[in-house]
Amino acid sequence: MTTPQTTATSSAAVLVLEDGRVFRGRSYGATGTALGEAVFATGMTGYQETITDPSYARQLVVQTAPHIGNTGVNSEDAESRRIWVAGYIVRDAARRPSNWRSERSLDSELVEQGIVGIQGVDTRAITRHLRENKTMRAGIFSGDAAAAPEKELLAAVRASAPMEGARLAEEVSIDEAYVVEPSDHGWEGEPKFTIAAIDLGIKAMTPVRFAERGVRVHVLPATATLDDVKAVNPDGFFMSNGPGDPATADAQVKLLRSVLDEKLPYFGICFGNQILGRALGFGTYKLKYGHRGINQPVMDRRTGKVEITSQNHGFAVDAPMDGATVAPEERFGRVEVSHVSLNDDVVEGLACLDIPAFSVQYHPEAAAGPHDAAYLFDRFIELMAGTRDGQTANLSKEPVDAKHPAEASQNTNDNNTEDEN
């Protein structure tokens, strides 16, 4: 067995932030130039899931955990068909992976997929900078690219496209629909339900979570129409997570409205939550530095219980916190904020009270992250069952207690501020 000595072959690399701050380190993965939005992710496990999460498209991800690559890369844990992060920023890259499932090193995987990274930089300093100054555009330059004057590098960063106004779902989505069968995921017997799931950057674990509960999932491209949806004769409709600015997702908002008009039960995750928000007539806004981690506390206001969740979002829905209100799109009836971030009071979930629809901003499918929120898949199944039986047309008959769970805390974290840009 040969020990991969990736550090020996690495060259100089530099990370340049939009505001002119520069961090120098060594190259990691492929050499060259990577431009995108610099964001930090705080998970201590799950780097393989993170880099293959399509929601990270066009982003340069800073891993706050210092050791990255320790368990190598395997063919089971990827959340999509490729690495999506535009660039990768770590402190200490593993020289030698060690795990019984490891098939190759992360470094070689990054090289193979042409992902430019940087290692040996003060990732904590970068994180603090982004926290204090907001997420911003940045560039990683390694090899020959790193040799250029900083001024030129900065100009390249400032010339790159911002995340605001970026329409990316179609870029990351599949071209051809496919089906995930329950029988392939340990479900015995006939599928209980069928759903149409729009891939706006869907993670592999999401259809699996449905399938193992007996739900057949038709995964459809981001460009799917109402007819495409109806064609699979679904019991429910789902919209996934995905990258980009929700304000650009007019096509999906339109599709969702038409689905809701059909009274088809709806469940959305992440981008799917923002689209529900917009379909109901709420706005969305960009968080100062977002939520990206697997330790995020969310309260389910219906049960008063806290779940530790996996999150990855830079935008959020702007909806009223204090109890049920009639949606701006009045035909959809009343809606309430069902889940809220305990860190900064950001809206983490919406529940319609008069139509069968709900969504969450975070990731109940986890991967990476804790499984605390997996009950939401069951909740959707109940909603579909209720709708089919004609018993319930919505999630709950009574609105939840409007009182905010953390009553005393009026000190909203400054992440939850609309970006000035």
Place this chain on the structure above:
Amino acid sequence: MPKRTDLKSVLVIGSGPIVIGQAAEFDYSGTQALRVLKEEGLRVILVNSNPATIMTDPEFADATYVEPITPEVVEKIIAKERPDAVLPTLGGQTALNTAIALDKNGVLEKYNVELIGANIAAIELGEDREKFKGVVERCGAESARSHIIHTMDEALAAAGELGYPMVVRPSFTMGGLGSGLAYNEEDLRRIVGQGLQYSPTTEVLLEESILGWKEYELEMMRDKNDNVVVVCSIENFDPVGVHTGDSITVAPALTLTDREYQKLRDVAIAVIREVGVDTGGCNIQFAVDPKTGRVVVIEMNPRVSRSSALASKATGFAIAKIATKLSLGYTLDEIPNDITQKTPASFEPTLDYVVVKVPRFAFEKFPAADPTLTTTMKSVGEAMAMGRNFTEALQKALRSLEQKGSQLDFSPVPEWEVPELVEKAKRPTTDRLHQVQRALLGGASVEELYAATGIDPWFLDQLQLLNETAHEIRKAGALTPDMLRNAKRHGFSDEQIGALTHNPEAVVRGVRQALGIRPVYKTVDTCAAEFAAYTPYHYSAYDEEDEVGLHAKPSIIILGSGPNRIGQGIEFDYSCVHASMALRKAGYETVMVNCNPETVSTDYDVSTRLYFEPLTLEDVLEVIAAEERTGGVMGVFVQLGGQTPLKLAQQLADAGVPILGTSPEAIDLAEHRGAFARVLDEAGLTSPKNGTAVSFEDAKKIADEIGYPVLVRPSYVLGGRGMEIVYDEANLSRYIANATEITPDHPVLIDRFLEDAVEIDVDALYDGTDLYLGGIMEHIEEAGVHSGDSACVLPPITLGANVIERVRTATRAIAEGVGVRGLINIQFALASDVLYVLEANPRASRTVPFVSKATGVQMAKAAALIGTGVTINQLRSAYKMLPETGDGSTLPLDAPVAVKEAVLPFSRFRTLEGKVVDSLLGPEMRSTGEVMGIDKHFDTAFAKSQAGANNALPTEGKIFVSVANRDKRSVIMGVKRLSDLGFEIVSTGGTADVLRRNGIQATPVRKVAEGTSAEGEGTIADLVVAGEIDMVFNTPSGGEARGDGYELRAAATSIGIPCITTVAEFNAAVQAIEALRTYQWSVTSLQEHAAALLAATNSAKEAANA
């Protein structure tokens, strides 16, 4: 839902004396708990027999009972105080066991006391092996597979399923007798064959071996709403087979994918729910098969543990504090995260650094003990370090151990040694890390060492990375910026770089600093910088951005005492914490530097700023520099943390750092033999004849001059390390030959040994003008037993007023002569009415907390203020910190009597043959902790001290007596008294004859050396093991009979009955036994004692004035 309003008062049970496996971490957790309870407005009652704890400071509770933690005593406290609830989950296994006993015997029900933070059913499910297996199964997880068998055939059949190697455990045998690991059928037949015979039920448990698997631990919290969070994951560097407490551990887990980690998390949550831990903390240990990923649950602890303290320090998440709030009815989302202030405690901390904990052992104190590491914990302390990567954290942790040879050795390894190192590394010992790293350095492959040790290849590669870095340092030729930067990123100290480049440490430091290569200080913030942190809890790293904030006032830096070790434990941390509290109260900004995760001093709440750093010169100087550049430094305290900071005093002063309190020159005056002798001369004081030797010839000359026996020891040590009484020249020669560290800088000290002397210990304060004598302690054992292992009593019970006056005068003269500003500890010996000065230490001593608790005067706080220029006079008047008049030498006659007793760890250490090591006391200290018994009189106070030390004296039954010839005369009265009280006296040989001649009916038994008789009559050791003897009194006679005594003492130690080895202690025991039979045991809080003392002092004053 807010906290419960029906609870008005709570009894907290502490963990008692420091023992191996249950140490200072429970003072840390207990102190946090008391603070929370007080803040929440409850009346707080505490029981803890350990005076060296912060939690037993009277201001932390409304009623503080320094009493033995036994169900009987705790019942008395409950009957007296009538608390609404008992909180037993913060005092280790001791508290939990006591709570279970109080539930079982109906006391909780009788007094209508609710158990909070735990429920009995949950505790039992967690602790009972079989029941816990059921829990694990119901959670859909696995325990190690096992079979109970009764015949060899069944064993062979089971082997087919379990596979080799296999653990064989006979049922119901004492101390694991007959257990073993079977690697093949031959082993199995042999071990099972014996096991079936040993087991009284002819029953043997066979269990699949998980030795060599990866080991993990998760620290969990649950609230009453069933919210569960994982506070921290911990990975053991050493695979399964080594106790977690003895293993190098790393946080967070570094070699798991998210899927594997989440599987552990899911199982842990399912188990905590199934066990039913209602509120509070618990930990769960897992083994993971490195080949397949199969997960086996090893065990869980339904309480705050040693690992919780580590996890709290590693993450900044204050587990004990939060567990206490949960027990009052709060939920996790209602409790703010202290560090971020804006976010709640219902989250999982995420780390952007690596934490490494390394154990500190004391095998050198028990040369007969087998140093193999097993599932029985043997380490006495630990150091923790944080770095931005594993290599940095590991090297910082190793130098934090402050032990010779603890740092990695990068000198070339000869090729021939490599196979030997690989072979040795197969057996886990304290040397394994070094063997593995050196084998890699010598050219062994990661694969070879993985096969030999089971240590994860990722960790092995990190050791390889250190070896490669060392090679680069060596070949760099000069101290180049690139080389230095890289070396520092992997934790190499200036000293290590110096050794590799043949430069003095100071030169490396000078060049490095001139190049601007300095550490930055990062913050422990629970959230990887996602939110701003409001607690300045820092660790150093060689990285880009520094986070130390500007401070308005110059800081006072307190250097802690590092990892706990025998001779330097929690007592020193107590003084550091007190100093910080007193100085903060006086308006100063304090900075704590320490590397011991078990302690209160490393709680980020204690000081204005905390630096979790090794206590080496380099690391301390960098902290000082960081404080200098952010607002200035007023000075550094080196006199509180024991020998660790004291030995830095001169170097710090040389570097221009102001030392607060006693000056380095004064310290040297006391430590240096010749200089100290002049101080004594000038004061007209006597010390035992002595000399200083750097060779055997020197030593022989001195010994001949002063006469044998002599006491020999190395200079500059604590805890009597290497101290021995030498009776003849042959032994002197052996001693010098074995003492490897003798140099002109570190000579051997030789003193005349005073036989049959009474030893006296004094702690005092001196400000340059006035003396405050804190307390005079009379040792119960005669001189020759290390003061740390000897029981002592305060106020002295047999010293006349004129002796006390002489002690007082001498103390003042020495304090003045040395130039003490603050604390001084002096040891005297009184022999034939001559007062000898044995030694003086111008620093906080081990007995400061005991004296403070016994007299109600907090001396370390006073010492800290003296260091800032406050006078004793002011402390008496303006500060009210010392009594207006009088001191520890003028206590009124009816002042309470306090007895300190040492707690010894002999039962933990086994010889290669599997017997416990000898329990004889000597001049080398071996105790790990202490308890205090306090009462109106000596006899009852002594009885309490023995009960507190888990050596409760019997009030009836059989007592075995066998003493050396020199002691026969002095024991007759005592033995007669016990016989009159109705005890059956059992004896052997000469002692039995003497007793019979004196009219004492002594039942004769066979000596150990005589062996079992033809009729099958066993020896005294057999009787002891069979539990037929209630107390052993055996004084060693030296020479041949020593072996007999050893067997006997080993038997008593292993079954845990009192074993008395000195006449002085025996006489005290007789008094105590008589008192136990005569008086009802009454409980009195420290607050009540203080009130009584004040009243007694006042009435004495009035009487004097009248």
